[in-house]
Amino acid sequence: MNTLEVRNLTVSIEGETILKNFSLTIPKGEVHALMGPNGxxxxxxxxxxxxxxxxxxxxxxxxxxxxxVLGKEPDEIAHAGLFLAFQYPLEIPGVSIANFIRAARAARLPEGEAINAVEFYKELYEKMDALKMDRKFTARSLNEGFSGGEKKRCEILQMSMLEPRLCVMDETDSGLDIDALKIVSDGVNLMRGPDRSFLVITHYQRLLDYIVPDVVHVMYDGQIIRSGDAELAKELESKGYDWIKEAHEAATAGV
Amino acid sequence: MSETHLQNEAIHVDTERGNFSYPENYEFDAGVGLTEDTIKYISDVKNDDDWVREFRLKALEVFRKKPMPTNWADKDLENIDFDKIRYYLSKGQTPSRSWDEVPDDVKETFERLGIPEQERKFLAGVEAQFDSEAAYSRMKEDLEKEGVIFVGSTEGLAKYPEIFRPYFGKVIPTADNKFSALNSATFSGGSFIYVPKGVKLKQPLQAYFRINAENFGQFERTLIIADEGAEITYMEGCTAPKFETATLHSAVVELVALKNAKIQYITVQNWSSNVFNLVTKRGLADEGAEVKWIDCNIGSRLTMKYPGVVLKGKGARGEVLSIALANDGQHQDTGAKMMHLADNTTSNIISKSISIGKGRSTYRGQVHMPKHLKNCKNNTECDALLINTNSRTDTYPAITTRGQNNTVQHEASVSKVSAEQIFYMMQRGLSEGEAMSLAVNGFVNDLMKAFPMEYSVELKRLIDMEMEGSVG
Structure with a gap:
């Protein structure tokens, strides 16, 4: 079964249509990149x-x-296996990283079951080590006063602790320097496996040097206008988005 | 998640625990309304000394003369109909020393509220008041041997006038405000505590105030004296069933910390949403002494309460830490007063309020440092958290500081739990209620650390339930 199938999705906000008959399929275990200009x-x-x-x-x-999952509450969708790594993670003052992740894990347990604190911290520390995060971070308020890079690492930490089946990463590379980009990518690559799929949303090809996708999609004006393998991203990098926009507009004008 | 969700009516999940009542069965009933005869009835039942009778009757006059403070306070006060309230209801004046001797309905009430269990676990003594009088009162025997006195107001004034009379009505005079006058006229129940020199209580004493009857006013009176070098922590909890009609709770609490003594007074107020909670609380701190109020207001329809400390002796310290949660239909009008009357006195006020739905929080602070004083310090922080756009919060700080090297620091902040924050937390798998509860607990987190563990656990539970309820 495919992990994700988006079928003919049309979405608007305040009367403006953003997604136009959008479709996308991600088979189990695959990493798909979604690229495209802003907006x-x-x-x-x-x-x-x-x-x-x-x-x-x-x-x-x-x-x-x-x-x-359309029409379901965000927590229900999360429980169904979708994790969204935010482009701009929110600050939650007074709530420590450890407590937050623990609460998120606890919310997935059947009623009456509790988290084993010793095992939880062991796992948390291992995963923080892999992301080269200082263990002292666990006591800090979630995202409060974090640098851009720290926020993104914290997103990946949450993603690895919550073990989703579909990871949607929204511009995780923005705000990361090259070292942080490598660390975050290593963290993501460790999570790759036959039962987990990824949708990596990015503006730049750079991230895809480290997280090598199975399929690259190019999105423009609410639709996917071209799909290909990892080479497509490199072509975009050298030619820019204008090349593909023009090609698309020429094609649709001819219809 | 939607705005309308966030604005949902408050659901009283947590007050549900206290929302039950037993049929009325009272030996003593002063009837409806407030006249000289009502006061005389109370005095007769209690067999008050003449000076107490006079004190009460004089207070009634003051109460009648004082206007309602509606020029600055919530107009909702006008909805209190003093002629429809019952001012004294009891089954008897002597509390039992054993739960087995407590009448069944009263015993069951307190069992449902978990009081005997708490007593076994971590308390040095408990007084459980049911309407106008304590039904149960007991303190550990070793404390009695050390000379600690822990009795009700009637017994305190009758049996130990030499200890309590010099301070009774002195920290809070009858005429302090309309409701202190009302309490001075009608007071019944509450705790009178004396801790002798140098005696330090390791465990808290606790009072639980329970209202069972409808159209009723509860007017407990508490006076705690910690003699030189003594230390005591006192905790109070309160609940009432929810009635259609208004219930009145108007207490007076006076604390006296003599030289180098420490008093910590903790309140977790969880009245049902029909209760007017109009309470006057003030402590006197002598040289080197410390008075600390920890005040949590979760319930009630309107609470007006501004615990104060009179820093009378050199080097005295005063502190008010407060958390107020105003859900739909509630107004938490709370704050603190610090009166610096000696050199080197310090005070600290930290107030956190959470307003949900149409709930309203108000902070009123007063810090007074006159010109002739030196080296006094005050720190005031008030933070408000708003959950949705209809919430209202006001801050009225009044700080007067003169003199040399006196410093005052005041910080205030207002923040909101945004829909995006809730979405973020829900995306991690938390329900909306859990997300809000986490945000609120995060907001009060640093303050909670100052609370005794048993109470921070209870407070967290109440907040969780209140937040679960507020999203429907």
Missing amino acids: TGKSTLAKVMAGHEDYTVESGEVLLEGVN
Whole structure:
């Protein structure tokens, strides 16, 4: 079964249509990159899939492992296996990273079951070590006063602790220097496996040198206008988005 | 997640625990309304000394003369109909020393509220008041041997006038405000505590104030004296069933910390949403002494409460740490007063309020440092958290500082739990209620660390339930 199937999704916000009959399929275990210029609807897609309420779904379906998640609450979608690494992670003052992740894990347990604190911290520390995060970070308020790079590492830490089946990463590379980019990418690569799929949303090809995708999609004006293998990203890097925009506009004008 | 969700009516999940009542069955009932005869009835039942009778009747006059403070306070006060309230209801004046002797309905009430269990676990003594009088009162025997006195107001004034009379009504005079006058006229129950020189209580004493009857006013009176070098922690909790009609709770609490003594007074107020909670609390701190108020207001319809410390002796310290949670239909009007009357006195006020839905929080602070004083310090922080756009919060700090090397620091902040923060937390798998609860707990987190463990656990539980309820 495919991990994700987006079928003919049309979405608007305040009367403006952002996603236009958008479709995308990610088979189990694959990493797909979604690229494209700013303002083409990449982040909108991520938020709609995660259940953000600001958007109006005009038509279409989002199937997560065969089950339509549109209209479900964000926590239900999270429990169904979708994790969204935010482009701009929110600050939650007074709530420590450790407590937050623990609460998120606890929310997935059946009623009456509790988390084993010793095992939890052991796992948390191992995963922090892999992301080269200082263990003292666990006591800090979530994202409060973090640098851009720290926030993104913290997103990946949460992602690895919550073990989602579909990881949606929204511009995780923005705000990262090259060292942080490598560390974050290593963390993601460790999570790759036959039962987990990724949708890596990025503006730049750079990230895809480290997280090598199975498929690259180019998005423009609310739709995917071209798909290919990892080479497509490199072609875009050298030719720029204008090349593909022009090609698309020429093609649609001819219809 | 939607705005309308966030604005949902408050659901009283947590007050549900206290939302039950037993049929009325009282031996003593002063009837409805407040006249000289009501006061005389209370005095007769209690067999008050003449000076207490006079004290009460004089207070009634003051109460009648004082206007309602509606020129600055919530107009909702006008909805209190003093002629429809019952001022004294009891089954008897002597509390039992054993839970087995407590009448069944009263015993069951306190069992449902978990009081006997808490007593076994971590308390040095408990007084459990049911409407106007304590039904149960007991302190560990070793404390009695050390000379600690822990009795109700009637017994305190009748049996130990030499200890309590010099301070009774002195920290908070009858005429302090309309409701202190009302309490001075009608007071019944509460705790009178004396801790002898140098005696340090390791475990807290606790009082639980329970209102069972409808159209009722509870007017407990508490006076705690910690003699030189003594230390005591006192905790109070309160609940009432939810009635259609208004219930009145108007207490007076006076604390006296003599030289180098320490008093810590903790309140977790969780009245039902029909209770007017109009309480006057003030402590006197002598040289080197410390008075600390930890005040948590979760319930009630309108609370007006500004615990104060009169820093009378050199080097005295005063502190007010408060958390107020105002859900739909509630107004938490709280704050603190610090009166610096000697050199080298320090005070600290930290106030955190959370307003949800149409709930309203107000902070009123007063810090007074006159010109002739030296080296006094005050720190005031008030932070408000708003959960949705209809919430209202006001801050009225009044700070007067003169003199040499006196410093005052005041910080205030207002923050909101945004829909994006909630979305972020829900994306991690938390329900909306869990997300809000986490945000609120995060907001009060640094203050909670100052609380005794048993109470921070209870407070966290109440906040969790209140937040779960507020999203429906």
